[in-house]
Structures are given as structure tokens and as C-alpha cells.
Amino acid sequence: MQGVHPILTCDEVREFEAKRFAGDEAREWAAMQRAGRAVADAALRDMTEVGGFPSSGGRVLVLAGKGHNAGDALIAARCIAELNTGVRVEVLFCFGERALRPLAARAWRDLAPGATTVPAPDAAGYDLVLEGVFGFQFRPPLPDAVAALFRDVNALPVRMRVAVDLPGGLETPDAFRADFTYATGIVKVPALDLPAAGRLRYLDLGFFDDAGATGTRGVLTPAVLAPLRGWRDPFSDKRTYGHLFVIGGSRSYPGAVLMNVLAALRSGVGLVTAFVPESLAPVFAARAPEAMWVGWPETPDGGLALEGEYLLSIYLPRATALLIGSGLGREPETLAMARSVVAQAAVPLVIDADALQPEVVATGAAPRVLTPHAGEFARIEKSMTSGAVVIRKGPLTRIEHAGAAYFSAAGGPVLARGGSGDVLAGMTAGLLAQDPGDALGAACRATLWHGLAADALARSEGAVAVTTTGLLDYFGEALRGTKSRDE
Numbered sequence: 001m002q003g004v005h006p007i008l009t010c011d012e013v014r015e016f017e018a019k020r021f022a023g024d025e026a027r028e029w030a031a032m033q034r035a036g037r038a039v040a041d042a043a044l045r046d047m048t049e050v051g052g053f054p055s056s057g058g059r060v061l062v063l064a065g066k067g068h069n070a071g072d073a074l075i076a077a078r079c080i081a082e083l084n085t086g087v088r089v090e091v092l093f094c095f096g097e098r099a100l101r102p103l104a105a106r107a108w109r110d111l112a113p114g115a116t117t118v119p120a121p122d123a124a125g126y127d128l129v130l131e132g133v134f135g136f137q138f139r140p141p142l143p144d145a146v147a148a149l150f151r152d153v154n155a156l157p158v159r160m161r162v163a164v165d166l167p168g169g170l171e172t173p174d175a176f177r178a179d180f181t182y183a184t185g186i187v188k189v190p191a192l193d194l195p196a197a198g199r200l201r202y203l204d205l206g207f208f209d210d211a212g213a214t215g216t217r218g219v220l221t222p223a224v225l226a227p228l229r230g231w232r233d234p235f236s237d238k239r240t241y242g243h244l245f246v247i248g249g250s251r252s253y254p255g256a257v258l259m260n261v262l263a264a265l266r267s268g269v270g271l272v273t274a275f276v277p278e279s280l281a282p283v284f285a286a287r288a289p290e291a292m293w294v295g296w297p298e299t300p301d302g303g304l305a306l307e308g309e310y311l312l313s314i315y316l317p318r319a320t321a322l323l324i325g326s327g328l329g330r331e332p333e334t335l336a337m338a339r340s341v342v343a344q345a346a347v348p349l350v351i352d353a354d355a356l357q358p359e360v361v362a363t364g365a366a367p368r369v370l371t372p373h374a375g376e377f378a379r380i381e382k383s384m385t386s387g388a389v390v391i392r393k394g395p396l397t398r399i400e401h402a403g404a405a406y407f408s409a410a411g412g413p414v415l416a417r418g419g420s421g422d423v424l425a426g427m428t429a430g431l432l433a434q435d436p437g438d439a440l441g442a443a444c445r446a447t448l449w450h451g452l453a454a455d456a457l458a459r460s461e462g463a464v465a466v467t468t469t470g471l472l473d474y475f476g477e478a479l480r481g482t483k484s485r486d487e
Contacts, residue, residue, distance in 0.1 A: 001218075001440070001441060002224065003220065003221045003222065003225070004218035004219065004221070004224065004406055004444075005186075005187070005208045005218060005219050005221055006186075006208065006215050006217065007187045007189060007192070007215070007219055008187075008188060008189065008215075009188070010137075010188055010189070010190070013186055016186065025102065025103065028103055029103055031205060032068060032071045032072060032075060032107065034206070035068075035072040035075070035164075035203065035205055036071070036072050036076045036107070037075065037076070038182070038184065038205065039073070039164055039203065040075075040076040040079035040080045040083070041079075042182050042203060043080070043130070043160065043162050043182075046180055046201070047128070047160050048459040048460075049412075049414075049459050049462060053084060053127060053128065055084065056084065056085045056086040057087070057088070058080075058084055058087045058088070058127040058128070059087075059088045059122075059125075059128075060080060060081070060087060060089045060128045060129075060130065061091075061118075061121055061122075061126045061128070061130070061158075062077045062089065062090070062091045062092070062115075062129075062130045062132065063094060063129065063131045063132065063133050063149070063153065063176070064091055064093050064094065064108070064132055064133070065094050065132060065133035065134055065135075065168075066095055066099045067101050067137065068101075068103065068104065068135065069133065069135035069164045069165055070100065070107070070108075070132045070133070071103050071104040071106070071108075072107075072132055073130040073131065073132030073164050074091070074104065074107040075110070075111070076164070077089045077091070077111060077130055078111040080128070081115075087114075088116070089111065089114060089116070090117070090118045090121075090122070090126075091108070091111070091115050091116070091118070092117070092118050092119070092120070093117065094133050094149065097117070120149075120152070121149075121153055121156060123156065124157075125156045125157030126156065126158050126159070127158075127160070128158070128162065129153060129158050129160070129161045129162065130162050130164060131161070131164060131167065132165075133146065133176070134168045134169070135164065135165045135166055136165060136166055136188050136190070138166070138168065138169065138170055140169075140172055141172065142168075142169045142172045142174055142175070146168070146169070147169070147172070147174035148174075150168060150169060150176045150177075153176065154176065160180070161176070161177065161179045161180075161198070162180050162181075163180070163181040163196075163197065164182060165182070165188070166183075166188055166191055166194075166197070167181055167196040167198075170190055170196070171190075171194060171196070175194075176196060178197055178198040179198045179199065180200075180201055181194075181197040181198055181200050181201070182203050183200060183201065183202050183203060183219075184203050185203065186207060187202050187219045187409070189217070202219045216403060216404045217404070217405050218405075218406050219406070219408075220406055220407065220409075220410075220447070220448045222448070222481065224444050225448065225479060227445075228431075228445065228449075228479060229480070229481075237270075238270035239270055239271070241268055241269055241270030241271075241433075242269050242270055242271070242430075242433030242435075242436070243271040243272075243273065243320050244264050244269050244271070244273070244319070244320070244321050244322070244323065244430055244432075245273050245275065245319040245321070245323070245347075246260050246261055246264065246273070246274040246275065246323045246324075246326075246429065247296075247304070247323070247338075247341065248260060248275075248323070248326040248327045248352075248353075249276040249280055249304075249328070250301075250302050250304070250327055250329040250331075251279060251280070251298070251303075252301070252329050253327035253328075253329055254283075254327065255327065255419065256326035256419065256422040257326050257422075259326070259422035259469065260274075260323060260326050260352075260422050260425055260429070261284070261288050261291050261426060262288055262423075262469065263422070263424070263430065263471075263472065264291075264323070264426040264430035264433075265290050265430070266427070266430070266472055267426070267429075267430025267431050268430065268431075268434060269431075269434055270434075271292070271318075272290070272292065272430070273292040273293075273294060273318075273319075274291050274292070274294065275294045275304070275308070276293060276296060277295070277296055277298045277302055277303070277304060278296060278297065278298055279295075279298065280295075281293040281295040294311060296308040299331055299334065303328065303329045303331040303333065303334035304334050305334075305337070306333055306336060306337045306340070308337070309337060309340060312344075316347075319347050320347060320434075321429055321432040321433035322341075322347055322348070323349070323350040323352065323425060323429035324341060324342065324349065325338065325351050325425075326353045326354075326425055328355055334354075335355075335360065338357075339357075339359050339360045342355070342361075342363050342364045344364070345364055345366040346366060347366060347436060348367040348369075348436045348439055349364075349366050349367070349368040349369070350425055350428050350432060352370075352422070352425040353371075353425070356371075356372050356379065357380070358379065358380055358383035359383075361380050361383050361384055361385070361388070362383040368439070369389045369390075369391065369432065369439050370389070371390075371424060372391075372392060373394065377392055387402070388401075389401045389439045389440050391428065391447055396408070397411070397447050397451070401439075401443075408447045408451050410448055410450075410451025410452045410454070410455055411450065411452075411454040411455060412454060412455065412463065414454050414455075414458040414466060415451075415454050417468050418468065419469070420468050420471070422468075423469075424447065424450045427446040427449060427475075428442055428443055428447075431445055449475065449478055450471070452479075453474040453475045454474075456474040456478050457471055457473075460474070
């Protein structure tokens with residue numbers, strides 16, 4: 001897939017870098033410069049989520065080891081100091097200044113006139129700590145002196161802690177605890193599952209083109225959204241862009257299906273028809289008049305009744321994709337209806353939330369995208385059909401298909417609130433309706449787009465005093481790649 005870059009083991013990274021640079025210090029120095037600038041840019045951008053770096057008088061601590069990670073961190077500190085007035089940069093050399101390798105020493109010489117070396121961190125704390133001690137070359141155990149230093153820094157009042165490439169100490173008890181880990185140039189496998197890594201960001205340094213990753217693990221880059229960013233056909237009409245059917249909702253859980261529809265309407269899909277309990281259809285039509293709302297017969301408890309299936313026989317030939325599950329509830333009759341719909345479906349499906357039941361996901365032959373969180377995945381893992389595309393939602397969302405996994409390093413805790421999965425399901429289904437033959441592409445594009453919108457929301461408004469539907473106003477910004485409003 002276009003825009004997917006490989007994720008490599010540490011041994012694979014060593015081999016890759018040996019071939020790419022072949023000991024050429026000029027090329028290595030150019031890459032180090034790009035990495036340092038990218039770390040600085042990312043730190044300043046991500047810090048806007050918590051109010052931004054101080055406009056003047058900020059404090060930065062660099063924890064420097066010996067090699068390229070130290071150089072990246074030192075260059076990043078220099079860039080931050082150049083962009084912000086009155087920045088105080090302190091550098092702590094974990095193994096002494098004389099231990100610096102040539103390129104790291106060169107980075108230090110460039111920074112030195114504007115920095116101070118310190119023997120220990122200041123208990124008063126810092127705005128930003130940049131950790132560049134080991135990188136992927138680390139081999140346990142962690143030296144006692146460095147372990148003590150990391151314990152001290154982890155306990156300090158610090159507004160933002162950044163690990164360059166990988167957090168120092170990796171899985172050891174005294175590892176550096178990052179808020180963000182910036183994978184410079186290549187995402188390394190250990191970063192995928194490290195609690196100490198905090199939020200993972202991939203900083204693309206141009207090591208790979210956008211022809212697509214060839215391994216079993218890849219990281220999604222904004223280039224996966226390229227098909228959505230171009231001109232639309234001037235002779236197209238609404239039927240050109242697909243017709244999504246959404247089946248969901250109940251009197252007990254009415255909001256989920258509305259969020260499905262609101263998100264789908266932002267996906268670029270031409271038409272959306274939503275089948276919801278009869279009592280909800282008029283209210284939802286007032287909230288989202290762009291969609292067509294069809295009232296479905298209800299069970300006594302307010303769920304979708306089996307008898308409503310006749311509606312699909314009337315409407316379904318118009319659909320290019322179908323989303324089912326959000327807000328359905330778990331009444332036996334409603335789940336039996338869901339199973340019957342999935343079994344008979346002839347168009348690609350997105351199966352979400354309450355429809356993620358073993359008896360539902362295992363039936364039928366239509367292509368499908370499943371959208372489980374960890375608990376739902378455990379419930380359906382042994383029942384999934386082999387060709388399913390699975391969006392495994394979590395702190396680092398992954399899309400799995402045919403033995404390969406694609407990771408999205410966008411988004412963050414702003415998504416840790418009810419309804420974010422309903423928005424993702426609606427976006428996925430809307431994209432699938434536009435291109436029914438590419439379920440994997442729809443899943444990857446929706447996941448990354450959703451995460452980028454979350455980042456834009458958090459940077460503009462913070463991660464606390466926002467709502468899930470607030471995401472909707474940032475999908476355009478995320479797709480076009482424009483800066484968030486407060487940057």
C-alpha cells in the first residue's frame with residue numbers, strides 16, 4: 001500500500017544503516033541534522049496540546065549518551081533555542097563529554113555557545129527533557145549511574161519528556177519514562193509495546209519512498225491519504241461516491257449510530273441511509289438532514305426487531321457498503337437480526353461494537369472490516385473469518401490483515417472517551433462505500449485520518465475540555481495537512 005513504511009527490528013536497522021550510509025560521515029551528518037530538526041519541530045508541535053513551549057525563558061535538559069541519539073538530541077535543543085527567545089539549555093553527559101563520538105561531538109560544538117553543562121538535573125524541573133542516551137544500541141543491564149539518573153529525572157516536575165528513537169533502558173525497571181518517543185527515520189519493533197515509550201511518533205526522514213512496505217509490519221504515513229486529497233471528477237454526482245447503509249442504535253444507546261452517520265458524512269461518501277429504531281428517526285433527521293433516516297420496527301425494549309429485515313430487501317440493492325453494530329444493544333432478537341443481515345450481505349461490511357459477537361462475525365461471505373477494542377477482540381478472536389480486516393483499537397491502533405500489521409502513530413488520549421470508536425467506524429464505512437474493493441485501504445485511511453484529526457483537536461483545544469463529536473470539525477484540517485489553529 002502506498003504510504004506505508006517498514007517497521008524493523010534493531011538488527012534490521014543496523015543492516016539498513018550500514019548499507020545506506022556505508023560509513024560516509026557526510027551523509028550521516030546530513031541525516032542527523034534532519035533528525036534533530038524533526039525532533040525539535042515535533043516536540044514544539046506536540047507541546048501545544050498542553051499550552052505550548054514558553055514564548056520566552058523556557059528550560060530544556062538534554063541527557064546525552066555517546067552516539068547518534070545524543071547528536072539528534074543536541075541538534076534538537078539547538079533548533080528549539082533558535083526558535084524561542086531566552087531558552088536555557090542544560091546538557092548532562094551521561095558518560096562524559098570526552099566519550100562523544102565524532103558526529104555527536106560536532107553537534108555539541110554547534111550547541112555549546114548557547115548551553116551549559118551540568119553534573120545533575122535541577123530539582124526545580126524543566127519545560128522539556130530530551131533523552132538521547134542509548135537508542136536502539138542499548139543492551140541491558142542499565143548502568144547503575146544511568147539508572148539513578150533516570151529515576152531522578154522521572155521524578156522531576158517536567159512538562160514534557162521526549163525519548164529520541166527509543167526510551168533509554170527500554171524495558172528495565174528504571175527506564176526513562178517518556179511522554180513521547182520520536183522514532184527518527186525508522187520505527188523500531190521495541191517501540192511498539194514499551195510502556196516507557198509513551199506516545200509513539202514516526203518522524204519520516206526520507207529513508208523510504210512511498211511505494212509501500214514489503215514486510216509484515218508497517219507504519220502508516222500521511223501519504224496513505226493521497227487518494228483523498230486530489231481533485232474530484234467535475235462530471236461526478238452523488239452516486240459516483242457510493243451509498244453507505246448504517247444499521248444501529250437502540251433506545252438505550254441512541255448516540256452511537258448518530259456519530260456513525262455524522263462521521264460518514266465527513267468521509268466524502270455520496271449517500272448515507274441509516275436504519276434506526278422508529279422512535280429515533282425523526283430526532284436524528286433533524287440532527288443530520290444530509291442522511292436518509294429509515295425507521296426500523298422496534299422490540300419492546302427499544303432495539304431493532306427481526307421483522308425489520310424486510311426493509312433491507314427493499315433498499316439493499318442500492319448500497320455499496322454496510323455498517324452494523326453501533327448502539328445495537330445485546331437483546332437476543334436484535335443480535336439474531338444482525339447475524340441474519342451479515343449472513344445475507346452481498347456488499348462489504350463494517351462490523352462494530354455490539355455486533356462483534358462470535359456468531360455474527362463468523363457468518364457470511366462478504367468482505368468485512370471488524371473494529372474491536374481489546375475486550376471485543378478477545379471475544380471474537382477465534383471466530384473471525386480468515387480474510388477479515390481487523391482494526392484493533394488501542395493506544396497504538398493496528399490494522400491486521402492476511403498476516404500483516406499496519407500501525408497508526410497518530411492520535412492519543414484525547415480519543416479515550418466514549419464515542420471515538422463510533423466515529424472511526426463511520427469514517428471507515430464511508431470510505432469503504434466509496435471504494436468497495438479495498439477494505440484494507442479504507443481501514444488504514446480511516447484509522448490514520450481519525451488519529452490526525454484527534455491530534456489537531458488536542459493541539460487546538462487540549463485533550464480535556466473537548467467532546468468526541470468535536471473531532472468532526474478537524475477532519476478537513478487533518479486531510480489537507482494544514483496546521484492546527486493555535487500553531
